Amino acid sequence: MPHSPDLARLALTVLQPGFDGSAPPAWLRRALSEGLGGAVLFARNIVDPDQTADLIAAMREDNPAVVVAVDEEGGVVTRMEAASGSSWPGNRALGTIGDPSRTERVAAAIGHLLASVDVTLDYAPSVDVNADPDNPVIGIRSFGDDPGLVAEHGAAWIRGLQSTGVAACAKHFPGHGDTVADSHLELPTVHAPAALLRQRDLLPFRAAIDAGVRSIMCGHLLVPALDPAAPATLSRPTLTGLLRDELGFTGMLVTDAIEMRAVAALHNPGEIAVRALIAGADAICVGVSSEEGESVYVLRDAIVAAVHDGRLSEERLAEAASRVVALAVWHADFAGARLWNERDDDVALGLATARDALRVTLPGRGPAPAAEAAIPPLAAPPLVIDVAPRLNLAVAPGTPTGLYAELLDNLPGTLGVTVRADSPALPDLAPHADRPLILVVHDAARHGWAAELVAHAVRQRPDTVVVETGMPGEAQGSVYIATNGISRASAQVVAHLLVHGQ
Known part of the structure; x- marks a missing residue:
């Protein structure tokens, strides 16, 4: 069966690479014009809101539908305010206060900042239940150790952010809270039995889906109760069987950054991307790209080759690309109706929230x-x-x-x-x-x-x-x-x- 002449474009659509510099490099602009579907911003790309707005506008000149993503959780994980510290406390502070309406307002304030520079997708909130107090990477990024509280505040955060026309991304599916390893450095294992996972870790993801979350990020986690053979990122039973078929999620599923050692120690980047797409992921986050962007094209070519070899069906790739495009369309539909607020009011909300926490x-x-x-x-x-x-x-x-x-x-x-x-x-x-x-x-x-x-x-x-x-x-x-x-x-x-x- 012949393949679509747009196969290379479909493969580019599912990639969300990072890049260096405060302006889009030539390779990125070329890739965007060829159909690159996303890009992720880090602190290294951001000087101030005006520069960031100009950066994103330049990217949209080459692909108006590009999904521009950023990690802006509030609290310790901030990209827009990395130089000064966040104007808003993070999830643990919000969980400590225990007022979901406050959580919704804080998320909306973060959304105002992101919407003002035309960000499409915020890789937040973390809806991990911090079940292990020795967790080295979640901790204060979680709303707490109670599944019901995390579910309630996660849903409120999602509603608040998405009210501003910025898509939320609940992470790290199926739950990174019960680990003592950092997936940036090694592959963590979640040892909980399936029944506990469903009662504890999956509850906030169910609530996020019910709240209409537009995206979910899968974590680089080995969860033997779900799949003893592969990390969640590469596990079809986890991403398709559980998240899609059982929980009913229909939005865009994005991987955590594939250069993280949890998966990078197992396979080369192209193989990780292919296996993640086969498992059910729709978008591949790549935090680090080569100086001239060659690494992005290596990923594209690996995906195309997997389709030609019969490992990855063209239908699966097209489905993934369609979900990326659907997210971009959702964002564009908000263009004339974004919610704004006075910056001083949002900052005052952050101070009051920090004090109450x-x-x-x-x-x-x-x-x-x-x-x-x-x-x-x-x-x-x-x-x-x-x-x-x-x-x-x-x-x-x-x-x-x-x-x-x-x-x-x-x-x-x-x-x-x-x-x-x-x-x-x-x-x-x-x-x-x-x-x-x-x-x-x-x-x-x-x-x-x-x-x-x-x-x-x-x-x-x-x-x-x-x-x-x-x-x-x-x-x-x-x-x-x-x-x-x-x-x-x-x-x-x-x-x-x-x-x-x-």
Whole structure:
């Protein structure tokens, strides 16, 4: 049976590569004109909203229907605001507040930012249930460890974002929350039995589908209860049998980035793309491309060859491409009716949400909202020690994580020191005895060296204020503040709380 002369164009349609630079390179523009269906933006592509809007407009000159995607979860995973930190706290903060209407409003605020530059697809929200507190890559990116809460807030987030004409993408199917490995580095295994997966991990995806989510991202996860032989990305029983046939999802299914070691250690990129399409994926996310784009054409040619060899049916490829196009059409249909909002109002919402998510523990008391905690203002400019473990690879390099800059703005004379895992020692505290001491930590309970530093500091200085920006642990110090996430908004409200008191 002869194949369509548009086979190469169909193969390009299902690809969503990343690229370098703040303007579209020549190879990308050529590929777009030949039918490349998508592209993903990272922090390396983004300077400010005006530049980003110009970048996307230039891409649309070559393919008006290109699906432009970005990872903008709010909180620690931000691309649009990687240089400054997000204006909105992330999922754990929203789950801690527990108000789905607030979650919907925050997602809409993120949507306003993305819609203003004409982004098509946000690779968010994470609807993973954070079942394992030692999870190194989900943690604060999850709404929590309760499936019902994650389902409710995930659906609210999707409604809020999609109300602005930006498509949401629930991830990481079938659930990355019950793992102790990071799929950027290795293949995680989810050991839960099928019954537990359906009761816990799949519940938020069912809710996302019911909420009308336009896209779902599959995770690079080995889930033996679903398929003992292949990771979810390459598993037809998981992607087609479960997600399509059982759960009834009809939107666009995109892979996580195929250069991640969880799958890159198993096959070459072309083989991963082909196997993912056979399994039921519609779009292939490729975070890194070669300088002249040759790697994108290698993927195209591998897909075309698989059709000619009979491994991948042309009907399956055409179906995948049609779902990519359908997403682009949905986005275009919003062009004249996008919801806008004043930037100042959206930022104010982020600050109020970050403040409401704070939990403060004083000696002899349990965690309480900041509004209910009596914290005296700092008596002098403090010494801020940022105990900074390396964050996972989902976080853009250079994303601000500490508190020092915000405290310095609020209280001139503040001193800052950063301590990292490769040199895990506190500075000499004696010369700073007249200064308040603030320790900023992230997931200290997961990092033994960080936990030891906190304990050591509190022994020397019982008046130490500990600010935990990750998963809260055992409260220590004279004041223990859990921000429930990393964002510029969170840093600002904590600095204001410490400087002005409550």
